[in-house]
Amino acid sequence: MEETIKLVYGDGGKYTNELIKEIIYKCFNNVILTSGIDSAVFSVKHGKAAFTTDSFVVKPLFFPGGDIGKLAICGTINDLSVSGAKPIYLSCSFIIEEGFPTKAFELIVKSMAEQCKKSNVKVVTGDTKVVEKGGVDGIFINTSGVGTIEKNYEIKPIESGDRIIVSGNIGEHGTTIALERYKIKVKGDFKSDCASVYKITSMIKEYYPFIKIMKDPTRGGIATIINELSSIAGLSVKLTDGSIPISREIEGINKILGLDPLYMACEGRLVLVVKSNMADEVLQKMKKLEQCRNAKIIGVFTDEQYPMAYIENSFGGKRILNTLDQQMLPRIC
Amino acid sequence: MEETIKLVYGDGGKYTNELIKEIIYKCFNNVILTSGIDSAVFSVKHGKAAFTTDSFVVKPLFFPGGDIGKLAICGTINDLSVSGAKPIYLSCSFIIEEGFPTKAFELIVKSMAEQCKKSNVKVVTGDTKVVEKGGVDGIFINTSGVGTIEKNYEIKPIESGDRIIVSGNIGEHGTTIALERYKIKVKGDFKSDCASVYKITSMIKEYYPFIKIMKDPTRGGIATIINELSSIAGLSVKLTDGSIPISREIEGINKILGLDPLYMACEGRLVLVVKSNMADEVLQKMKKLEQCRNAKIIGVFTDEQYPMAYIENSFGGKRILNTLDQQMLPRIC
Numbered sequence: 001m002e003e004t005i006k007l008v009y010g011d012g013g014k015y016t017n018e019l020i021k022e023i024i025y026k027c028f029n030n031v032i033l034t035s036g037i038d039s040a041v042f043s044v045k046h047g048k049a050a051f052t053t054d055s056f057v058v059k060p061l062f063f064p065g066g067d068i069g070k071l072a073i074c075g076t077i078n079d080l081s082v083s084g085a086k087p088i089y090l091s092c093s094f095i096i097e098e099g100f101p102t103k104a105f106e107l108i109v110k111s112m113a114e115q116c117k118k119s120n121v122k123v124v125t126g127d128t129k130v131v132e133k134g135g136v137d138g139i140f141i142n143t144s145g146v147g148t149i150e151k152n153y154e155i156k157p158i159e160s161g162d163r164i165i166v167s168g169n170i171g172e173h174g175t176t177i178a179l180e181r182y183k184i185k186v187k188g189d190f191k192s193d194c195a196s197v198y199k200i201t202s203m204i205k206e207y208y209p210f211i212k213i214m215k216d217p218t219r220g221g222i223a224t225i226i227n228e229l230s231s232i233a234g235l236s237v238k239l240t241d242g243s244i245p246i247s248r249e250i251e252g253i254n255k256i257l258g259l260d261p262l263y264m265a266c267e268g269r270l271v272l273v274v275k276s277n278m279a280d281e282v283l284q285k286m287k288k289l290e291q292c293r294n295a296k297i298i299g300v301f302t303d304e305q306y307p308m309a310y311i312e313n314s315f316g317g318k319r320i321l322n323t324l325d326q327q328m329l330p331r332i333c
Numbered sequence: 334m335e336e337t338i339k340l341v342y343g344d345g346g347k348y349t350n351e352l353i354k355e356i357i358y359k360c361f362n363n364v365i366l367t368s369g370i371d372s373a374v375f376s377v378k379h380g381k382a383a384f385t386t387d388s389f390v391v392k393p394l395f396f397p398g399g400d401i402g403k404l405a406i407c408g409t410i411n412d413l414s415v416s417g418a419k420p421i422y423l424s425c426s427f428i429i430e431e432g433f434p435t436k437a438f439e440l441i442v443k444s445m446a447e448q449c450k451k452s453n454v455k456v457v458t459g460d461t462k463v464v465e466k467g468g469v470d471g472i473f474i475n476t477s478g479v480g481t482i483e484k485n486y487e488i489k490p491i492e493s494g495d496r497i498i499v500s501g502n503i504g505e506h507g508t509t510i511a512l513e514r515y516k517i518k519v520k521g522d523f524k525s526d527c528a529s530v531y532k533i534t535s536m537i538k539e540y541y542p543f544i545k546i547m548k549d550p551t552r553g554g555i556a557t558i559i560n561e562l563s564s565i566a567g568l569s570v571k572l573t574d575g576s577i578p579i580s581r582e583i584e585g586i587n588k589i590l591g592l593d594p595l596y597m598a599c600e601g602r603l604v605l606v607v608k609s610n611m612a613d614e615v616l617q618k619m620k621k622l623e624q625c626r627n628a629k630i631i632g633v634f635t636d637e638q639y640p641m642a643y644i645e646n647s648f649g650g651k652r653i654l655n656t657l658d659q660q661m662l663p664r665i666c
Contacts, residue, residue, distance in 0.1 A: 012552030013657045038549070039385035039416035041482060046379040052372035053424035053477055054460045057468070083372035091386035091477050095428075127387045131664060135390070137468040144386055144424050144477035149374060216371070219345030324346045331464060 005100045010130025019128060023106050027113035028092070032124040040089060040124035048149035050085035052076060055142045059331040061108070063180045065172075065191030068141055069108035071267060071333060073115040074196050075218070076145040081201040082214040082270065084153025087119065093127040093142040100139055108139065119196045121145070151205045156212045158233035160303040163279035167200055167270040167286060167295045168193065169245045170222050174264025175254060177332055184257070188249040195268030200292060204285055210278040215271045218333055223262040223321045225271050226299070226309045234307055239299035239321075241313040263324055265332045273301075338433045343463025352461060356439050360446035361425070365457040373422060373457035381482035383418035385409060388475045392664040394441070396513045398505075398524030401474055402441035404600060404666060406448040407529050408551070409478040414534040415547040415603065417486025420452065426460040426475040433472055441472065452529045454478070484538045489545045491566035493636040496612035500533055500603040500619060500628045501526065502578045503555050507597025508587060510665055517590070521582040528601030533625060537618055543611040548604045551666055556595040556654045558604050559632070559642045567640055572632035572654075574646040596657055598665045606634075 001022055008015040025034050032040045056072040066074075073090065080087040092112065096105065116123060172193040179190055197216060204211065213232075217225040222244070230237045246261055254261040268291070274282050279297055286292040309321040334355055341348040358367050365373045389405045399407075406423065413420040425445065429438065449456060505526040512523055530549060537544065546565075550558040555577070563570045579594055587594040601624070607615050612630050619625040642654040 007663050010663065011657065013557055016552075037416055037488065038412040039383035039418060039478075039480070041381055041383050041416060041418075044377045044380060044382045047377060048374055049377045049479075050372035050374050051422055051424060051477075051479055052458050053426045053475065055426040055428050055462050055475060057428060057462050057464050079371040083370055083374060085372060085374075089384055091384060093386045093388040093475050093477075095388050095390060095473055125385050129388050129390050129664075131390050131470065134467070135470040135664070136473070137464065140428055140469070140473070142386065142388060142426050142475035142477075144384075144426075144475075145372075146382075146384055146479060147372070155370060219349075224346050324344065328344075330340050330343065331462075331468070 001102055003102055005096050005098060005102055005105060005130055007098050007130050007132060010128055016128060023109050024126065027109045028123040030122045030124065032122065042089065050080050050083045050147045050149060052079040053142065053144040054079060055140060056333055057140050057331050058177065058333050060180050061138055063176055063192055065176060066194035067108055067111050068139065069112035070115045071194050072141040072143040073112050074194055074267060075333060076143040077119055077121060077196045077198055078216045080145050080147040081198040082216050084149055084208065085147030086150050087121045087145055087147040087198060089124045090121055090143050090145045091125045092123045095129045095131060095136050095140045097136045097138055098130055098133045119198060151208055153208045158212050158229065158235060158273055158301055160235055160301050161276040162212055162301045163274050163276055163297050164237065164299040165272040165274060165279060165283055165295060166222065166245060166298050167197065167292050169247050169250065169294050170266055170269065171246060171250050171254065171261030171264035173267040174221060174329060174332055175250050175261065178259065178329055186253055190249065193266055193268040195291060197268060197270045199289060200270050200286060203289060204282055207278060207282050210275040212273040217266045217269055217271050219265055220324055221263040221265055224324060226321060227323045229273060230307055230309045233301055235301040236304040236307050237299050237309040238302050239311045241311050243296055243298045245294040245296045259328065262321065263328050267333065334435055336435055338429050338431065338435055338438060338463055340431050340463050340465060343461060349461060356442050357459060360442045361449065361456040363455045363457065365455065375422065383413050383416045383480045383482060385412040386475065386477040387412060388473060389666055390473050390664050391510065391666050393513050394471055396509055396525055398509060399527035400441055400444050401472065402445035403448045404527050405474040405476040406445050407527055407600060408666060409476040410452055410454060410529045410531055411549045413478050413480040414531040415549050417482055417541065418480030419483050420454045420478055420480040420531060422457045422479050423454055424458045424477045425456045428462045428464060428469050428473045430469045430471055431463055431466045438472065452531060484541055486541045491545050491562065491568060491606055491634055493568055493634050494609040495545055495634045496607050496609055496630050497570065497632040498605040498607055498612060498616055498628060499555065499578060499631050500530065500625050502580050502583065502627050503599055503602065504579060504583050504587065504594030504597035506600040507554060507662060507665055508583050508594065511592065511662055519586055523582065526599055526601040528624060530601060530603045532622060533603050533619060536622060537615055540611060540615050543608040545606040550599045550602055550604050552598055553657055554596045554598055555604065557657060559654060560656045562606060563640055563642045566634055568634040569637040569640050570632050570642040571635050572644045574644050576629055576631045578627040578629045595654065600666065
């Protein structure tokens with residue numbers, strides 16, 4: 001292998017095969033993939049399946065807590081998880097810039113393979129394209145995924161009184177990317193929350209009849225998801241000031257930078273809307289998982305006259321959470 | 334909608350929703366997609382499924398006979414088809430450069446929708462990312478797909494005597510892209526063969542027990558596929574000079590440009606390896622389809638001492654078809 005990725009590595013011939021065999025097959029080692037046919041073929045059982053896709057263009061490629069590869073695997077796992085599916089098979093398609101360091105490519109693929117192993121999913125089919133220098137900024141990755149719906153999960157109408165739970169501290173991925181992108185040196189242990197949420201959705205399966213909707217708050221953060229939910233429900237969402245789990249460091253640095261952590265992406269958190277009388281029980285169940293130790297009920301749906309999302313402070317003052325109409329930070333995922 | 338795609342169209346908020354609703358949902362109008370959840374959810378029957386992925390980076394985006402959108406739909410349909418699957422659901426993920434003309438984006442999505450309708454497949458899940466100017470060259474598209482294996486198709490060992498069939502004229506996509514890329518003005522009706530091959534693989538289903546392998550000769554063209562087959566089989570492949578279907582125009586222009594049409598990509602052709610005594614019958618069956626009117630048996634596997642792929646002329650002279658070790662033309666698909 002050459003030290004950098006050459007254009008010929010993407011021509012579908014000898015060098016593409018070399019790249020595939022020396023790096024990709026070595027990392028994603030499973031018979032469905034390495035059989036080398038044009039599609040992955042596998043058995044399915046009668047039932048329901050889920051299918052999703054995501055392209056990842058995050059910048060920088062490596063950041064505290066993860067890299068584009070881990071993000072791509074977790075992102076697709078999470079889209080399947082919040083649809084009530086058990087993630088099983090993933091595809092992986094690379095678009096690489098000519099001259100990209102082969103070592104960095106290998107690190108990314110290794111990181112993907114590690115996350116797959118952890119999450120018990122397999123990359124079973126893929127594609128590699130190489131474009132000329134300047135045609136793409138480094139490397140972009142698409143991961144699509146299929147999973148099975150194990151227990152019927154259905155999105156249900158949201159009612160006044162329904163509670164919103166968030167599974168952990170917010171704003172960590174977005175803040176970390178911002179600090180890395182703009183090379184802001186600060187003290188503190190900032191890292192992305194990038195992780196699979198499947199263990200959480202799987203743990204609370206028995207409560208699916210009481211869960212109205214599950215979401216992962218990525219681009220646009222918690223505030224965007226809350227607005228989306230308010231709009232779907234046609235109801236207001238009241239968040240209580242101080243109830244939203246956030247680390248002091250993330251809160252502090254966002255204040256200094258003039259950013260709002262409510263709009264900063266999470267990449268390993270889950271937002272749930274739960275029937276009012278079951279919210280506490282669901283929360284307690286979640287908290288058995290280490291990754292949910294900071295989980296909290298953050299808000300409630302109310303049938304006020306003009307549906308909107310807002311935070312109420314202890315004096316009754318309201319801060320409206322607007323829909324973002326200017327992107328805070330592009331290429332967050 | 335603005336005249337060009339803005340960065341905010343990719344932030345997952347209000348503008349992304351506008352883009353999705355005004356263009357994507359309007360074109361790919363089906364309930365699985367427009368339900369707007371994070372994954373497409375659908376029923377599956379007990380059996381075998383196929384899953385594949387491909388990213389498309391073709392340049393130029395529009396060319397005679399197609400565009401990046403049509404190519405993306407056909408490419409994924411074809412990967413499923415040559416695996417013996419019936420293509421059913423596709424995903425579609427866009428990475429768009431800031432400033433890309435909205436009209437052009439709409440044309441591409443419309444073209445995808447048209448091809449989906451023609452091919453009876455549905456785009457059921459998707460993703461849209463926008464990156465800053467210079468981050469990507471125009472637009473790249475990933476399509477992944479799932480299909481069902483209707484009739485058992487298995488890759489079988491290739492034996493000496495097995496025949497190779499190609500479903501139509503070769504080299505048309507690659508040649509068309511080369512002419513467009515380098516703005517070579519020539520007389521003649523050059524256009525890409527970009528098309529779905531599913532009708533062909535479906536038509537010959539009854540012959541699957543006699544079909545050893547099916548392939549679509551994209552990057553690297555017929556010559557690359559023939560070499561791959563020779564290497565899989567551990568046998569030589571003898572092609573007969575003059576037996577390979579090619580239009581006079583494609584042959585002529587490649588001669589003038591000093592290119593070899595055998596290495597030029599096809600995007601709507603099928604290569605089959607068929608048991609010797611069934612090859613004629615399969616060919617006749619295929620020829621009932623208009624898109625196979627030029628289909629031919631182009632070669633035979635032989636157990637010569639040193640396995641290689643070659644063309645024999647009428648005087649017994651051999652021209653060896655080497656594996657390509659330099660890319661003839663990048664960004665062909």
